Amino acid sequence: MPLSSSHLTVASPKPAASCADCAVKPLALYGARGIDFSAEISKVRRECRRVAARRMILRAGEAPQDVYTVLEGWAYRFLLLPDGRRQILGYYLPGNIISLEALHMARMHMSVQALTDMMLCVFDAERFKAFVKDHPAVAAEAERACIQRTILTDNRLMDLGRRTALEKVARLVLDTYARLAHRGRVDGQTFSWPLRHEHIADTLGLTPVHVSRTFRALRQQGLLEIHGQEVTILDAAAMLLTAGLPDDYLSADGRHRHLFGKSIEPA
Amino acid sequence: MPLSSSHLTVASPKPAASCADCAVKPLALYGARGIDFSAEISKVRRECRRVAARRMILRAGEAPQDVYTVLEGWAYRFLLLPDGRRQILGYYLPGNIISLEALHMARMHMSVQALTDMMLCVFDAERFKAFVKDHPAVAAEAERACIQRTILTDNRLMDLGRRTALEKVARLVLDTYARLAHRGRVDGQTFSWPLRHEHIADTLGLTPVHVSRTFRALRQQGLLEIHGQEVTILDAAAMLLTAGLPDDYLSADGRHRHLFGKSIEPA
């Protein structure tokens, strides 16, 4: 079976006719947690844009013109040093908002690039800002999204500063699994994995060579399996142990409960 | 001269009678960027609390009861692993707000500890949340604060993932200098430095031993000088070069311009 026909990989989604039917609405700022401003946001929406893998979406230093919601595909945000060193800061999955910082910052401090082919819902930054300003519930969701991202980044700091290569890689795999599972995008223990070793290395402060060796260790111990662009977790318990994560991390809301607190309701 | 009498170290500030006279008001959420809700926030304020160095201010997993504004002294936020590994995520200086996440999260994902003796302005978390909810301009400031912290954390990720020990230490010194200078708390090139090597190590993913060696290198090359709890930058140009920072980083708003974009006005 060719990879492109797998339901785990990026297909060619038909954009919803209106935001009310949007597949990622429950994950977005304007449709999460019981609120629903899909009618209003429909008017702010500019277009539905297809972006090819490897295309730059935002460049550090530029003033962002647009705000995006990811409908399909993966992107990543990163910083670059003059000598070419790169640090990947995080990944955007369907439902995530790109360029939240446009709400307050005149210029981007980081760059964003498409990892896979993507489908983006595009909003005009100015009109999106006005929309958020007029809807305090949405503004609150934006701040919540910012704080949640902070929590993810704080955990990544712990990864980079104080964890071994094996722990880091195991955590990245499990964290990705949990994020995809939350979106209904895993098939049993198997899920899409479009990251090349270079991305993983630049995310975790390693080299591609060492990422290769680390995956070999996980494979040889029977913890996981990689075929093409898909990963299968063979021994979840051992993976969790290796990653130093709690037993319930992969359960329905285990990751959310673990990272963001016991309650997923507003504090 | 005993250290405790230096104007760079923590003295015994007299709390302002009202928030309108508060020394850090221009840095706080309710008094920044032209807005001034000092009259309203006065009613939310609970007390002015003295906290001794090393005291825990917030513990990971707990539900925060208070929100704080730092009036005086340093604190730091960190994550702990069961085996004792620690990652310091960042530092709070006068004017910074502690426990922003209380606005949206039921429980803290990190711990906060006083580094020096401190003076904190204490607000009841519930009443502070209500205050923010009633004042959209303050809510916008809160989100701005969250995004700015994200930018700092993103840069720290680059430090941990892709920079050498020498670069990391030089950057931490210069960044601290710039933050203190912004608060008028530097004396020429000299400023207060209450961090022990263990803190620096846990911030930058190093060991105390290697921090010691790295400072020796900076000292031997004549870039800086350390006496007791104070650091003096002797060769700012060489420090900036070592840190890979732009020439204007230490000028009035250079750091702010560099990190947060060309304009410090709302985007």
Next chain:
DNA sequence: ATAGATCGTTGATCTGGATCAACTCGACGT
């Protein structure tokens, strides 16, 4: 003053992960 603690320093040695280099395997285009 004295005895512990706590921290920083320095040297010796070790190691996790980097670097360098060769090779394999597909995917693609022609």
Next chain:
DNA sequence: ACGTCGAGTTGATCCAGATCAACGATCTAT
């Protein structure tokens, strides 16, 4: 069918920073 190019793998070697250990300096408590 064939060459090419990008990506992963593997082995050999190297090195930045960790670890281990000894020693001093400062501070505190008694």
